[in-house]
Amino acid sequence: QSVLTQPPSVSGAPGQRVIISCTGSLSNIGAPYDVHWYRHVPGSAPKLLIYAYNRRPSGVSDRFSGSRSGTSASLAITGLQADDEADYYCQSYDNTLTGYLFGPGTKVTVL
Amino acid sequence: QLQVQESGPGLVKPSETLSLTCSISGGSIRGDHYWGWIRQPPGKGLEWIASINDIGNTYYHPSLESRATISVDTSNNQFSLRLNSVTAADTAVYFCARDLTGSSAFDLWGQGTMITVTS
Numbered sequence: 111q112s113v114l115t116q117p118p119s120v121s122g123a124p125g126q127r128v129i130i131s132c133t134g135s136l137s138n139i140g141a142p143y144d145v146h147w148y149r150h151v152p153g154s155a156p157k158l159l160i161y162a163y164n165r166r167p168s169g170v171s172d173r174f175s176g177s178r179s180g181t182s183a184s185l186a187i188t189g190l191q192a193d194d195e196a197d198y199y200c201q202s203y204d205n206t207l208t209g210y211l212f213g214p215g216t217k218v219t220v221l
Numbered sequence: 222q223l224q225v226q227e228s229g230p231g232l233v234k235p236s237e238t239l240s241l242t243c244s245i246s247g248g249s250i251r252g253d254h255y256w257g258w259i260r261q262p263p264g265k266g267l268e269w270i271a272s273i274n275d276i277g278n279t280y281y282h283p284s285l286e287s288r289a290t291i292s293v294d295t296s297n298n299q300f301s302l303r304l305n306s307v308t309a310a311d312t313a314v315y316f317c318a319r320d321l322t323g324s325s326a327f328d329l330w331g332q333g334t335m336i337t338v339t340s
Contacts, residue, residue, distance in 0.1 A: 161326035
């Protein structure tokens with residue numbers, strides 16, 4: 111069982127907004143340690159979308175936004191597009207395990 | 222444009238040592254960044270393995286620390302990972318990446334190299 115939990119899948123129609131949750135605990139997200147979000151299409155390199163909860167690297171669309179509340183974090187994708195179909199991972203540090211952890215990933219499907 | 226590229230053997234026998242190298246081009250490994258290794262077993266999620274900076278400060282995933290060694294070679298602008306006593310569970314795509322913030326926000330990734338542990 112993952113220390114960080116994510117829904118296995120979320121879906122939405124083109125143009126809609128979807129939210130992916132990442133639930134942790136007081137030893138990671140709630141400590142609080144930074145949360146990062148990645149987009150990964152199997153067979154290619156993962157892409158950093160959000161770092162330190164809500165900061166976007168240069169070149170990342172503002173359709174992606176991050177937030178944190180307590181022991182959970184969320185990634186929102188607005189204006190859903192067909193090429194948003196991918197696996198999305200959250201990541202944080204855990205001070206019990208003393209290491210960086212990824213969530214199990216959420217598959218986003220565009221209907 | 223800064224790029225990173227993994228290289229590895231492709232196939233490794235059980236109980237042997239896996240050696241991987243990440244070569245950096247278009248920029249220097251020296252500086253404020255950490256550099257890391259991440260893997261993805263077939264059908265599974267991402268797993269951070271270890272990170273290092275240009276002066277050799279390291280940190281490891283606790284479950285791999287006993288078998289993994291990450292090292293840096295600034296003269297050749299590369300860093301490496303050795304993982305000993307491999308088993309089938311180590312079969313994965315291995316990625317190297319640059320840490321943007323020092324908290325494992327990896328912003329620049331290689332394409333990955335597939336490593337299969339098989340006799």
